[in-house]
Amino acid sequence: MMRALASLGAAVLAGLAGLGRILIFTGQLLSHLARPPFYPREFGQALVQIGYNSLPVVGLTALFTGGALALQIYAGGARFSAEAVVPQIVAIGMVRELGPVLVGLMIAARVTSSIAAEIATMRVTEQIDALVTLSTHPMKYLTLPRVLAATLAMPLLVGVGDIIGIMGGYIVGTERLGFNAATYLKNTADFLELRDIISSLTKGAAFGFIAALMGCYYGMTSERGAMGVGRATKGSVVAAAVLILAANLILTEAFFSV
Amino acid sequence: MIRLSQVTKSFGSNHVLRGVDLHVPKGQSMVVIGGSGTGKSVLIKCVLGLVTPDSGTITVDGQDVTKVPRDAFLSRFGMLFQGGALFDSLPVWQNVAFRLLRGRLKRPKAEARDIAIAKLRRVGLGADVADRLPAELSGGMQKRVGLARAIAAEPEIIFFDEPTTGLDPIMSGVINALIREIVTEMGATAVTITHDMSSVRAIADRVAMIHGGKVRWTGPIADMDASDDPYLDQFIHGRAEGPIETLR
Numbered sequence: 001m002m003r004a005l006a007s008l009g010a011a012v013l014a015g016l017a018g019l020g021r022i023l024i025f026t027g028q029l030l031s032h033l034a035r036p037p038f039y040p041r042e043f044g045q046a047l048v049q050i051g052y053n054s055l056p057v058v059g060l061t062a063l064f065t066g067g068a069l070a071l072q073i074y075a076g077g078a079r080f081s082a083e084a085v086v087p088q089i090v091a092i093g094m095v096r097e098l099g100p101v102l103v104g105l106m107i108a109a110r111v112t113s114s115i116a117a118e119i120a121t122m123r124v125t126e127q128i129d130a131l132v133t134l135s136t137h138p139m140k141y142l143t144l145p146r147v148l149a150a151t152l153a154m155p156l157l158v159g160v161g162d163i164i165g166i167m168g169g170y171i172v173g174t175e176r177l178g179f180n181a182a183t184y185l186k187n188t189a190d191f192l193e194l195r196d197i198i199s200s201l202t203k204g205a206a207f208g209f210i211a212a213l214m215g216c217y218y219g220m221t222s223e224r225g226a227m228g229v230g231r232a233t234k235g236s237v238v239a240a241a242v243l244i245l246a247a248n249l250i251l252t253e254a255f256f257s258v
Numbered sequence: 259m260i261r262l263s264q265v266t267k268s269f270g271s272n273h274v275l276r277g278v279d280l281h282v283p284k285g286q287s288m289v290v291i292g293g294s295g296t297g298k299s300v301l302i303k304c305v306l307g308l309v310t311p312d313s314g315t316i317t318v319d320g321q322d323v324t325k326v327p328r329d330a331f332l333s334r335f336g337m338l339f340q341g342g343a344l345f346d347s348l349p350v351w352q353n354v355a356f357r358l359l360r361g362r363l364k365r366p367k368a369e370a371r372d373i374a375i376a377k378l379r380r381v382g383l384g385a386d387v388a389d390r391l392p393a394e395l396s397g398g399m400q401k402r403v404g405l406a407r408a409i410a411a412e413p414e415i416i417f418f419d420e421p422t423t424g425l426d427p428i429m430s431g432v433i434n435a436l437i438r439e440i441v442t443e444m445g446a447t448a449v450t451i452t453h454d455m456s457s458v459r460a461i462a463d464r465v466a467m468i469h470g471g472k473v474r475w476t477g478p479i480a481d482m483d484a485s486d487d488p489y490l491d492q493f494i495h496g497r498a499e500g501p502i503e504t505l506r
Contacts, residue, residue: 130343135332
């Protein structure tokens with residue numbers, strides 16, 4: 001019994017210490033925001049890699065999810081004769097929840113893992129040390145451009161994901177479920193509020209920040225060797241996914257609490 | 259020029275440096291030798307601030323390295339890392355000219371590229387290598403690029419960490435000769451970490467041997483073979499028997 005409690009205590013302490021290290025890392029990162037030098041070229045590259053190159057995976061995820069959501073709502077709604085609400089529920093479901101969360105999780109899988117593996121490999125091969133000896137701060141050169149790019153690119157990705165998700169629902173609704181195209185679009189537009197869109201884009205920015213931050217943090221603190229790189233990559237994706245879901249709950253409460 | 263006094267560093271229960279005293283005079287080429295895991299690399303990383311010593315002082319030109327402005331301090335150094343540590347995502351010329359493309363030593367891009375190509379030529383590589391990625395080069399070529407990067411900004415002090423590790427004997431000889439030529443030609447102060455005795459004989463003006471976390475022996479290269487230190491004697495002759503414990 002005591003041993004189990006001790007293990008639990010040790011795990012809680014380790015978790016809190018980890019959280020503390022992440023907060024310190026975040027503080028250090030933010031302290032570099034306003035201090036030159038800046039690296040616009042690295043920022044531009046990160047914007048392309050994180051934003052533009054993620055468009056296909058975001059688009060496909062949203063398209064399939066929107067279509068499946070329409071089918072589910074139609075089937076569920078049929079139980080109490082509410083099939084007609086498909087356009088409204090697809091719109092609200094995609095924009096408020098599924099769009100930002102799924103895009104966030106896809107970015108965690110695609111971008112967080114890639115950032116963590118790249119930076120961890122740089123650490124293992126002494127490239128981070130080399131940066132320092134070349135008078136270049138790794139936090140400024142590696143972390144800041146990536147986190148900034150993800151924070152700015154994610155709202156756009158989420159916006160695109162929301163639209164494509166709604167279109168997925170529209171295609172299934174009109175082609176499979178027999179909805180009138182014009183009515184479907186009108187119901188969607190009428191039902192969505194500005195608050196829904198703002199919440200979606202805000203969640204996108206927050207999730208982008210979390211996804212890139214976790215990739216950078218785990219990469220920078222990676223242990224030596226191939227196993228260290230593997231652990232950093234796995235840890236970054238798990239942490240990003242959990243933090244994105246936790247942040248989603250907090251932001252949903254903040255925007256839509258009754 | 260570089261002086262370490264009673265420098266200690268531990269990693270957990272592993273006491274790597276236990277009070278290192280070392281003086282590297284200006285314009286001299288000091289080679290630090292010692293077995294694997296004796297803290298040779300940690301020593302130069304302490305000087306550069308990549309590793310923080312637990313105690314002791316390190317001064318360069320009489321100034322405590324922890325109290326000088328970092329950028330200005332680091333701009334005096336060049337370093338060749340053991341594995342090259344070239345940036346995978348950048349072409350060779352941008353690796354070499356890294357320091358010249360940003361920060362306080364920034365030059366126009368075309369000028370930086372010209373300097374990079376000149377430095378590549380200095381280490382025996384043609385201009386055709388400039389636009390390749392590091393992954394497209396052999397180990398020996400990567401070392402040469404690393405060397406070109408270390409000297410690109412013409413630093414006063416150059417550190418070489420295991421410059422010949424992983425290279426065949428001929429390529430090792432080429433790198434050793436290049437290092438010696440460049441150090442002499444630039445008048446730089448150099449510290450080389452190695453356990454390759456052919457490097458020691460080719461590069462060193464002075465030698466320091468680290469053992470047990472301390473400098474066991476130091477002196478001019480000419481005195482090394484005649485020293486009566488049994489530890490140094492065992493190391494330079496590569497004998498299994500002697501005071502340095504070896505695992506079989």
